[in-house]
Amino acid sequence: MVSIILQIIQFLSILLIAPLLTGAIKKSKALLQGRVGPRLLQPYFDLYKYMHKDSFVSKNASWIFLVTPYIVFGATLTASALIPAFVHQTLYSFTGDIVLIIYLFALSRFFISMSAVDTGSSFGAQGASRDLFISSLAEPVLFITILGTALPAKTTNLSAIIAHLLEIGLPISPAYFMILVAFVILLVTETGRVPVDNPDTHLELTMIHEGPLLEYSGKPLALLMWSAWIKQAALFTLFIDLCIPWGPNVSTGGWALLTGPLLFFLKMFGVGLIMACIEIANAKMRLFKVPRLLAAAFLLSFFSLITEYLL
Amino acid sequence: MEESWQLIIFVGSITLFATGAVMSILFHKNALISGLIANTCSIIANVGLIAGGILGLTEKTLTATLFRGVFSFTNIELRVNAFSAFFLLIVGVIGLIVTIYAIGYVSEYRGRKSVSLLNAGMLIFIMAMAGVVMAGSIFTFLIAWEVMSVISYFLVIYEHEKPEVQKAGLIYVIMTHIGTVFLTIAFFILHYYSGSYEFQQMNHIHLPQSAQSWVFICALIGFGTKAGLVPMHIWLPRAHPSAPSHISALMSGVMIKTAIYGFLLITMQFLQSGPLWWGIAVIVIGGNTALFGVLHALGKIDQKQMLAYSSIENMGLMFIGIGIALIFLSKGQPLLASFALLAVLYHLINHALFKSLLFMGAGAVLMECHTKNMNLLGGLIRRMPWTALFMLIGSLSVAAMPPMNGFISEWMLFQSIFTLGFFGNSIAMHLFGALMIAVLAMVGALVAFLFIRFFSMTFLALPRSNMAEQAHEVPRPMLIGMGILSAACILLGVIPFVIFGVIQKTIKALVGGSSIPSFSITPAMVSTGFSKISIGTTVLMILCGLLIAWAITQFIGGKTKTIRGETWACGITLVPRMTYTASGFSKPVRVAFRLLMKSSRSLITDKNPRNPYFVRGYTYVSRIPLIIEDFLYKPIMNLLVAGANIFRKIQNGIVQSYLLYLLATLVFMLIWVMGR
Numbered sequence: 009m010v011s012i013i014l015q016i017i018q019f020l021s022i023l024l025i026a027p028l029l030t031g032a033i034k035k036s037k038a039l040l041q042g043r044v045g046p047r048l049l050q051p052y053f054d055l056y057k058y059m060h061k062d063s064f065v066s067k068n069a070s071w072i073f074l075v076t077p078y079i080v081f082g083a084t085l086t087a088s089a090l091i092p093a094f095v096h097q098t099l100y101s102f103t104g105d106i107v108l109i110i111y112l113f114a115l116s117r118f119f120i121s122m123s124a125v126d127t128g129s130s131f132g133a134q135g136a137s138r139d140l141f142i143s144s145l146a147e148p149v150l151f152i153t154i155l156g157t158a159l160p161a162k163t164t165n166l167s168a169i170i171a172h173l174l175e176i177g178l179p180i181s182p183a184y185f186m187i188l189v190a191f192v193i194l195l196v197t198e199t200g201r202v203p204v205d206n207p208d209t210h211l212e213l214t215m216i217h218e219g220p221l222l223e224y225s226g227k228p229l230a231l232l233m234w235s236a237w238i239k240q241a242a243l244f245t246l247f248i249d250l251c252i253p254w255g256p257n258v259s260t261g262g263w264a265l266l267t268g269p270l271l272f273f274l275k276m277f278g279v280g281l282i283m284a285c286i287e288i289a290n291a292k293m294r295l296f297k298v299p300r301l302l303a304a305a306f307l308l309s310f311f312s313l314i315t316e317y318l319l
Numbered sequence: 320m321e322e323s324w325q326l327i328i329f330v331g332s333i334t335l336f337a338t339g340a341v342m343s344i345l346f347h348k349n350a351l352i353s354g355l356i357a358n359t360c361s362i363i364a365n366v367g368l369i370a371g372g373i374l375g376l377t378e379k380t381l382t383a384t385l386f387r388g389v390f391s392f393t394n395i396e397l398r399v400n401a402f403s404a405f406f407l408l409i410v411g412v413i414g415l416i417v418t419i420y421a422i423g424y425v426s427e428y429r430g431r432k433s434v435s436l437l438n439a440g441m442l443i444f445i446m447a448m449a450g451v452v453m454a455g456s457i458f459t460f461l462i463a464w465e466v467m468s469v470i471s472y473f474l475v476i477y478e479h480e481k482p483e484v485q486k487a488g489l490i491y492v493i494m495t496h497i498g499t500v501f502l503t504i505a506f507f508i509l510h511y512y513s514g515s516y517e518f519q520q521m522n523h524i525h526l527p528q529s530a531q532s533w534v535f536i537c538a539l540i541g542f543g544t545k546a547g548l549v550p551m552h553i554w555l556p557r558a559h560p561s562a563p564s565h566i567s568a569l570m571s572g573v574m575i576k577t578a579i580y581g582f583l584l585i586t587m588q589f590l591q592s593g594p595l596w597w598g599i600a601v602i603v604i605g606g607n608t609a610l611f612g613v614l615h616a617l618g619k620i621d622q623k624q625m626l627a628y629s630s631i632e633n634m635g636l637m638f639i640g641i642g643i644a645l646i647f648l649s650k651g652q653p654l655l656a657s658f659a660l661l662a663v664l665y666h667l668i669n670h671a672l673f674k675s676l677l678f679m680g681a682g683a684v685l686m687e688c689h690t691k692n693m694n695l696l697g698g699l700i701r702r703m704p705w706t707a708l709f710m711l712i713g714s715l716s717v718a719a720m721p722p723m724n725g726f727i728s729e730w731m732l733f734q735s736i737f738t739l740g741f742f743g744n745s746i747a748m749h750l751f752g753a754l755m756i757a758v759l760a761m762v763g764a765l766v767a768f769l770f771i772r773f774f775s776m777t778f779l780a781l782p783r784s785n786m787a788e789q790a791h792e793v794p795r796p797m798l799i800g801m802g803i804l805s806a807a808c809i810l811l812g813v814i815p816f817v818i819f820g821v822i823q824k825t826i827k828a829l830v831g832g833s834s835i836p837s838f839s840i841t842p843a844m845v846s847t848g849f850s851k852i853s854i855g856t857t858v859l860m861i862l863c864g865l866l867i868a869w870a871i872t873q874f875i876g877g878k879t880k881t882i883r884g885e886t887w888a889c890g891i892t893l894v895p896r897m898t899y900t901a902s903g904f905s906k907p908v909r910v911a912f913r914l915l916m917k918s919s920r921s922l923i924t925d926k927n928p929r930n931p932y933f934v935r936g937y938t939y940v941s942r943i944p945l946i947i948e949d950f951l952y953k954p955i956m957n958l959l960v961a962g963a964n965i966f967r968k969i970q971n972g973i974v975q976s977y978l979l980y981l982l983a984t985l986v987f988m989l990i991w992v993m994g995r
Contacts, residue, residue: 056875059871059872059875059876059877059879060876060877060879061879062879062880062881062882063879063880063881063882064881064882064884065881065882065883065884066883066884066885066886067883067884067885067886068698068780068781068886068893070700070701070707070778070779071700072700072711072779077868078865078868078869079861079865081864081865081867081868082860082861082862082863082864082865082867082868083861083864084864085860085863085864085867085868086857086860086861086864089860105852107729107730107733107734107852108721108730108852108857110760111719111720111721111726111729111730111763112721112857114718114720114763114764114767115720115721117767118715118718118720118767118771121771121775122771122774122775122779125771125775125776125779125780125898125899125904126775126779126780127780127886128780128781128886128893128895128897128898129886129887129888129893130888130897130898130899133775133780133898133899133903133904134899136771136904137899137903137904137905137906137907138907140764140767140768140771141768141907141908141911143764144761144764144765144767144768144908145761145764145911146764147760147761147763147764148756148757148758148760148761148764149757150760151756151757151759151760152753152756152757152760155737155740155753155756158737159737159740159741159749159752159753160741162741164733164734164737223886223887226879226881227872227876227879230872230876231868231871231872295907296907296910296911299911306757310750310753310754313749313750313753314746314750
């Protein structure tokens, strides 16, 4: 019973803390750049504001445009519910594995891209085209990076992988650091951050993830923004699960009930801070240079698979 | 008793197909009667195939000699076991739905071409495909195979007044016959060692190692040609788009699957298993085919060409699965091999369903807009709402999006490769598995890209031509055909276990073995670490998510309304010319993969001859060469032509020189004989 309550808390906390994570990254970025920046809680205010605004829909848009925000929200929520955070089981971990999680994210990308084209706006279609291009390069890297941990565990079920990782302990070896670097590159790519994408811009030349959302307003926009933030939090959780899983075992009860989640959120904001640092230290990359970055990540992951045997 | 019923059904269906075809041609003067006869015969015969297929899903094998030839090897033999019954079911189901669709679609050709010939061709085509999987001897198989190839050739060149269709047909008929040559060789090696022409005598035969491998190589080339494996694929992207759309649906949905039937029949039923390199070779070829297919599909703006390349990609995926099964068989792991085969056969059903659906949709669009060029389409979701909905379902399925059927088979394929990766703790397998997973993931993501492009460029945004603007919804029979397939795509995704029983019997007939894996976790699977998945729960979760989204926007958000207006286009009115095109949408892929695809772009400047400083116009030309043709087939062709030129000098048409050759030969022979 306790574990089920914990799992529900885990699910809801990811859902609710996702905007705060975005706010924290924005704030730390601003502070590092010597600006004051928006308030920490600004994303929540944004969501509230969007929900009270009328929605403007293009005359050209079909029903695809209207259903997309809901499907994206549903798929993202489902995917994030499959990723364990501070409890090693999730409500749904019996039904899904890493392949399903990745494909659920792909499902939301599918609908966002279609609705981007739907309005007839070239900005949207351009963003969708670039997003799909980058994700088709990032997906193999994501799979092969996760494989580094999944193959020794002999399963693709995330809960089982984490259980296995905690059992044998993560070996601090060259392979581990290669995976770490590859995963950070992936996080940058998948959450649309500099140097791959610039989350703060609406410029035609630079935007990738922002482009498809350009035609949305009001409640649908709120849902889509929130989904994007949840996805970011879910990916960070995945990174923490597979690369820095240490911490008290919450299921033992007692103080661990408190320190476990606390440590987890500390890690999450830590990852956010690293993202902010990467963002301010780099310039946006040319679109066609991104494959090289991802190729580097691919090779790192692949070498780490090799070194697991050599060392 | 049951067996005799089954035999009657099969013979009846075959007869009905043939009768329908003949009657359709006989009554060609009256389009109504001719069409009625052909369609009725086809529907009944296809239902017969389905019924026979279901009856055939037992452990028994039905064999019968239908016709005794002059020589023993020309006997027409029939052989149906659970394995061929599975393929019969696919032929029957897709044949039935295609027939329904064709009732509406052939009106496109009415008055312009002979519809009764087209109908007759379709009937014979379905009959031949059923014949291939029912064949019980080498002779029967090759006859059915040839009928299937030749009749599909005639169907491909149905619109023979177009020169590109003629060329497509020619290349198709050449390639398919090259394939048949290799098949004949493979079968005759098998005959040599088994001493029989009947398939039933070839089950589990023992061949010397080298003969076994020769059979394998010949089967791989022969069936690979039909399956469209790279580099034998060159006919497929030409022939499939050239045929009428419902024939394309049959060719992509069913015909290329008979290659998988044949390949599995030879490698698994006859030879059982082989050395490790077979599996590796099949996986490598399959992986290459998948990647090649999807990349080139992204380079095409012709809908049906794009779908044809996507078929190549899917055949690649299936051969990856077959390769994994071969590796497991060679390692003595029938259970793991059966799981890989489960993935392959499930994907085979799925591909038959969604690829037929997509070709039907492309046919519907072609019928209304008279173009296959995606750059000239757009906005059809308003003019053709039902077609658009069905195509969306088809696109989601082929892109393996959960909870569609394509996702299930993709997931199982991932699991199979994954098992291969950690199997036996060998570093080579580990890395090979990892690389193949990367290939599969990349193909998966690119397919999603491909079908987002297909759907949105055809059905969304603004119509980019008059034809697209004036389209209408297609006739009801076509919608019914597409609707059934769409429903099947969803059903097989959400409740996949309904069909597993059928596939399990099939695999049992093919590989044998006592325990057959199921999709849900079984005790045997736990030890090997399979993961499990429940799509029903996932669907429920997504629906919960939708509900939460709705509740949040309703309860936290205020009362808002939706305003309709123009799309913002930087202050000017949006016109269709400004919307993104299919070529533009996939441009990043063309640029990033130009090393692999050899895609090139050139700018032609039309200068004013009197004043070169003023330019009259620019033309951008984007080109993706047919690399395999240029680098593999062209040199071979050139070599052949050069060789022929040398021999032409000998054959100069002068009688005296021929007499000289005779004399020289005679002298040479005499010397040779005397020398001995």
